[in-house]
Amino acid sequence: MIKLSLTSRNCVSTSLPLYNCNEGSLLGFPLKKGKLDSSDSSESDPSPPHMEIYISREETVRGIYDKLQNHKYIQVRGTPASGKTSLAKLLHEYIVRNEHEPRVTRVLVWNPEEKMPRGGWVEWLSPRWSFQPGSVLIVDEAQSAYWDMTFWLELKAIKPESSFRVITFASYGSAGRNINDPLTPIHISPRQDISLVPHDHGDQIAVGLLLTKPEFDHFVNKLFVDHYFDILFLDSVFDITHGHLGACEDFLRIVRAHKSYQLLKSTGKRYTVDDFTTGIPMAEFLELLTTSSTFSRGLPVTEHLRHPPLAQVFRDVLLTGSTVVDEAFDQPNNAVVKSPLRICFESGWLHNEIINPLNPTRVTYTFASPLHERYVQCMLLGNLEEGVISESRIKDFVIAIIRKFIPLNLSASRTFGTTTQSTPEAQFRDEFYRASMSHTKGSVLSFPEFGNKRGRIDFFIPSKKWGIELLRNGNRINAHVARFTTGEYGRWIRDQKMNDYCIVDFRTSRPRSNHEVNNNLLYAVSTDKWKTIDVLDNW
Template sequence: MFRGEKLVSDLKTIGQVFKIPPPSEHIHIIVELPATTDVKLSYTPRLGGIGGTMILATEGERVGTYEGINLNSPDICHREQTIQKLVEKISKVGFLLVRSPPMSGKTSLGQLLEQHLVKDPNIRVIRISLLWMGIPSGTWTFEEEFERLMSITWKKFQDECGHIRTIFIVDEVQMLYVPQGEHETASRHKGNVFWETVKRCQQISNLSIVAFAAYGYKGAWDLSSATYTIDVSPFMILPENTWSIEDVRFTEEEYKDYFLRFCSTHLKNMEDEDDINYLQEYGFRGFAHIKNLTPEEEELCDRVFRGPINIRQSYSTSGKEKRLVRTNLLSEQDGKLDFASPYLRALYLQRRWGSTIRPIIPPQDFKSFLRGTFTNMNAEAIRNSYCVGTDGQLLERAWQMEFYQAATQVLPADIFISPDVGTYWGSSGYMDFFVGDGRSWAIELLRDGEKASDHKSRINKIYKPIRKISKEWAIIDIRHPGLPNNNPEYSADHHWINVYCQEGWKSVIIEDKDEKVEVKLMGEYL
């Protein structure tokens, strides 16, 4: 064990203390003590936990959690435009109530605001979520829980604002609302002491409060009461002291920033379907609950989807209603149960009954259309298909069905692909597909090189009327995994395309006269 050397004077240099270099096997650490170590502040500074409180925890690290975001995540957009606008608003009005639907970004905005403000050493920033104090239906009081979180009383906290400019950020403030029609002293959890401070802080220049609240019955966090009264703030808040979802939502520049960060983080090195399954889960807090609905909850959501349900006529609240409200999938407003946001309604529609989203921009050429079609094929459906021949391999009909389904996902809604075409143009045979709308693309499929010469001869004979009106056409030979090309004489033909399915049907190699390209089959994820 070796002792360190003490630099007894600020005037001494390291060279004066260490006449010879210390041994190389020693660890060399130079510690500079703070200029002052015994200064007693006249106020309570930020503590070591989240938000500057005593709580030693983390936020936003699990999918499905309601509490904010992980600020250290590489795909976080810091929303500088909105935060700067919010800071200017706070400085001007003293108190601001931010109201928007559940899961619209209020908690994360509060985190980003805190992160921005703590850079200023002349400001004390404290952020608290009322969910940290207790469950909405609990018997806790605001003052008691504030003292537990901050180790000082609410009154002392206010008194200290005379010594330090303070910005107090409060999330889930709807938990302190007052049942409609009752006196403000009936504020839940004895929150009237908070609202009294709100009134004063608009005249106290050294204290500003930013409060975030969710729409709906008790903020859509609790549905345990049989009485369906609507909670409201205990006094009239002027429009100049409120923000709505219009103010909270991303600006165009912020959205672009977030989108690019997300893609660079999660889409850069995608290797297999597990990566895509991860993306389906990422960040969609409503998604996890929609996936895990019980049959009773699913039935309730079906009813709500058809139209909001009047629940004021009920005398009790079922367990499924409570859970769906607590998880923010549904919320109660004006006595009616509805989806908490339009996004969740659309998400439920998609996950419950499926959806087809057609592109707006068509493929730029025939080659990109063919590659896009194979990209949209469903590898899972191909792997599990029973449409096989005596050799155990997929029949040509299976590929025709899959090609048609995938092609419709590549073409916009006003461009049509027709199967089994021929008679319309006077052909005595039927070519597999034709894309109209001025494109005039014709496609003939075969599998595993079977009857390749017959397919080729049809083009020059019975399909000749179709070929004449086609601007682009191709014969596509789709081969199962491991089957080599046994028709090399056709590969030099500009209209002949070989498609080699890879192991597990996860991808195909598309080979034409000019190039060879591997394409992943992504249909089940698009």
């Protein structure tokens, strides 16, 4: 028996000076001069160009349109590459296609203050848009307009009975109702807010930026024609991305270009979860994500993660899945030097949601998807170039990982956005992943979410060809054991895809007797809420 005493540990980061944040440079793109795209019934081609490249998202667009009809002003908020611009174009096209005499003006980006004419935004938009009855103003990249208080004060006066409609698409904005919060200069009710995840705040219209599963399936078939992706593999991609458009696209593009996928072309076989798990080292995959053109827009770079205040924000979110604030976290008279949380939020690295519409001053900040979370966790705790596993035996490796468990991580309930983590097993998978990242300096395992809902192995280490399965209190232990003997992973062992495996049963009481399995089972027992763990070898 090995007895482990677990204590909390703090990570050490080098210092990076805190920077002042200006619109545009903070978000990773230069400010552009304001651009308009307008349509009315007199034009021969009133729809936005190149709409054939987009999936229709008919139900989502219809839901956004219905909300706009009901409230006359709504905002759509989402992290970079979550599909805001494509939805703005789809809504534009939908209105032109369905209204009798449509008059739509779409602002691609707001005019910067120094470029605005003397008459302000009203002069800039006229004569294309000037509150005409039945008209629609669509403002993309609306965060570029946050400086223009006169525009937002005009939106404040919009009522359900107004004759015109306005919708803004922004990469960040206030999810709460604190009117002094400078992130959005007006109070927007939950019913007027469309975020990443669909929520029905009482108007029976629940839509969100994230792709639904049918939309994801349509997206894959349209963008990756004649692909070789297995259905269960695609389901796993949807699970780990939550339907985040940029994450879905870059994930599949990376896999399609990889040799593990290309080798299947001549075989007629489908690319499976197992092909991904055994064929692409996670360090390589995460490195490719870093250089991706779309997904990387919402990722912090190494220099950001070396800055202690920013790193601490991410650690807080990684600990329980989110961080909650009760009030606006910057005062209007102190907006130049911004808090670390606000920097992370405005940069698109975190997203916020109201926890409870009845108490909208409490807002939770979280990652846009599990893939975003795993990327930040790997970059924060590990080093893709220096990762190494020093243990020669899988059990020694597993025990070394358990030594790095933090009790608080196992006792606190975890959330993703406003959703509590579904199973106790997931909490232990998260902590095992985190501790392994810390122990190996980034010699990462397979993602714990990927394929796990469909009975795939919890962790696989390609460099060692080791498989690790985690249980809670002996749940379905015989079925898990069979997978490594007579089941699918038994074939992995026979085909030399896997050299060794370990099943770890995390328990709150000692087992009554040893299991009949051979020397591949460890019991990790704690009777004091995981402050200490006794590791028992089944052999």
